[in-house]
Amino acid sequence: MEMPRVAALALALSLVFLNLTGQCSGELGFGFYSGKCRDKNGFQQNVENIVAKKVQERFIVDSTIVAALLRMQFHDCFVNGCDASILLDGPNSEKTAPPNLSVRGYEFIDEIKEEIENTCPGIVSCADIIVMATRDAVAESYKKLGEGWYPVQTGRKDGLTSSAQNVNLPSPSITIDRSIQVFASTKLNATDMIYLLGGGHSVGIAHCALFENRLYNFHNSGSPDQTMNKTLLSTLQNLCPQNAGSSKSANLDQNPLNSSSVDKSFYEQILLGNGILEVDQQLALNSKTKVTVGTIAKSEGFIFQFGRAMIKLGIVDVKTDNDGEIRKTCRAVNPSSGNSGGSSSGFGNLFN
Numbered sequence: 001m002e003m004p005r006v007a008a009l010a011l012a013l014s015l016v017f018l019n020l021t022g023q024c025s026g027e028l029g030f031g032f033y034s035g036k037c038r039d040k041n042g043f044q045q046n047v048e049n050i051v052a053k054k055v056q057e058r059f060i061v062d063s064t065i066v067a068a069l070l071r072m073q074f075h076d077c078f079v080n081g082c083d084a085s086i087l088l089d090g091p092n093s094e095k096t097a098p099p100n101l102s103v104r105g106y107e108f109i110d111e112i113k114e115e116i117e118n119t120c121p122g123i124v125s126c127a128d129i130i131v132m133a134t135r136d137a138v139a140e141s142y143k144k145l146g147e148g149w150y151p152v153q154t155g156r157k158d159g160l161t162s163s164a165q166n167v168n169l170p171s172p173s174i175t176i177d178r179s180i181q182v183f184a185s186t187k188l189n190a191t192d193m194i195y196l197l198g199g200g201h202s203v204g205i206a207h208c209a210l211f212e213n214r215l216y217n218f219h220n221s222g223s224p225d226q227t228m229n230k231t232l233l234s235t236l237q238n239l240c241p242q243n244a245g246s247s248k249s250a251n252l253d254q255n256p257l258n259s260s261s262v263d264k265s266f267y268e269q270i271l272l273g274n275g276i277l278e279v280d281q282q283l284a285l286n287s288k289t290k291v292t293v294g295t296i297a298k299s300e301g302f303i304f305q306f307g308r309a310m311i312k313l314g315i316v317d318v319k320t321d322n323d324g325e326i327r328k329t330c331r332a333v334n335p336s337s338g339n340s341g342g343s344s345s346g347f348g349n350l351f352n
């Protein structure tokens with residue numbers, strides 16, 4: 001069948017998921033591409049396997065692809081839904097908006113798309129490639145710890161527009177209360193938010209500019225953020241001297257052993273005051289989230305719950321109909337759908 005690594009985990013996740021949102025997921029389905037990709041010799045090819053193989057090859061040479069793809073899926077899904085609008089090039093497209101800072105992996109998605117187009121053109125959307133590749137990268141990162149594979153639905157169409165004006169991603173200083181509201185507006189609840197933020201930020205890095213305010217003059221207090229672990233504070237002050245415009249970065253997960261695996265060590269670290277971003281630290285302190293954080297840090301089964309939250313993130317405002325297309329290349333809408341779009345959001349820029 002289409003999902004070779006179906007474990008009890010995967011099966012249970014699909015069942016849980018179908019119960020939750022089966023009725024509102026449009027034409028998405030698990031194994032949507034099963035039987036749909038035939039190569040030029042007429043042989044059936046397994047789309048999910050093609051993506052997984054690409055990710056495995058990449059992960060061996062660059063394990064930071066996990067962080068790159070997780071952040072890419074988050075940014076794609078939170079702006080105009082999971083429709084690969086983040087991939088579109090153009091002077092005013094989403095990827096040009098400031099919060100994109102360091103979103104990476106665009107060329108890797110191009111590589112996967114090219115391989116799939118060479119196998120069965122016009123079948124697989126870029127939006128689905130982001131979600132499948134992110135899942136596979138998470139599973140690779142988790143391999144040394146256990147089974148981290150979760151099933152994802154496919155059948156998304158690619159969006160026709162992308163505009164920097166639509167980018168309204170949370171800032172690193174967002175309050176937990178506000179963040180809960182922002183996630184709720186995409187149908188993700190507080191528990192989902194805790195899993196996504198904690199799992200996402202268990203890998204990857206943040207640059208000095210995004211937490212320097214905590215190190216010297218926090219909210220105009222004249223002193224550092226008192227919630228930061230003192231050892232971490234002095235390390236970060238050395239890394240990011242005040243007003244020096246340092247381009248250095250720190251691991252979001254301060255557990256040095258597990259900083260490249262998606263795991264629950266982030267929660268253990270924020271309970272020690274070792275959160276890098278203000279929002280990360282607040283997750284362990286806010287009355288609406290701290291009990292769950294403490295529970296996750298102590299319990300088993302993090303990766304199962306993270307998978308469930310990623311499945312939910314992957315269906316935010318998906319397009320499955322005439323509001324989307326299967327792009328020929330991920331960086332531009334198809335010429336035929338080009339100037340016909342009715343949106344007002346300055347997408348003439350998609351063609352350059």
Ligand code: HEM
Pocket residue numbers: 066067068070071074101102103104170171172173174179196197199200201203204205206207208210252277279
């Ligand atoms: C309130 C929500 C969130 C805020 C405010 C936030 C903010 C940030 C910031 C400021 C950075 C550092 C960027 C840089 O220095 O270049 C970052 C990195 C990252 N974020 Fe988030 N984030 C949030 C939620 C998420 C979610 C839900 C995920 C994924 C599920 C995620 C995945 C990542 C990853 C993997 C990185 C590291 C990227 C890399 O190393 O290239 N974030 N985030």
Ligand SMILES: *[C@@H]1O[C@H](CO)[C@@H](O)[C@H](O)[C@H]1NC(C)=O
Pocket residue numbers: 020189190191192312
């Ligand atoms: C959030 O949603 C998940 C499933 O998507 C559900 O299991 C959980 O109970 C919900 N949590 C809250 C606090 O509503």
Ligand SMILES: *[C@@H]1O[C@H](CO)[C@@H](O)[C@H](O)[C@H]1NC(C)=O
Pocket residue numbers: 144145257258263264265
């Ligand atoms: C971190 O990794 C080590 C070995 O790779 C593992 O034994 C440990 O359980 C991991 N910790 C967490 C919190 O996942």
Ligand SMILES: *[C@@H]1O[C@H](CO)[C@@H](O)[C@H](O)[C@H]1NC(C)=O
Pocket residue numbers: 229230231232271272273274
């Ligand atoms: C600060 O972090 C270190 C490990 O990084 C930990 O051993 C220590 O207990 C933490 N301090 C507090 C007050 O939590």
Ligand SMILES: CC(=O)N[C@H]1CO[C@H](CO)[C@@H](O)[C@@H]1O
Pocket residue numbers: 095096097098099100101102
């Ligand atoms: C890839 C890309 O377009 N990155 C942009 C992200 O935002 C910064 C700041 O606005 C731009 O300078 C980058 O070019």
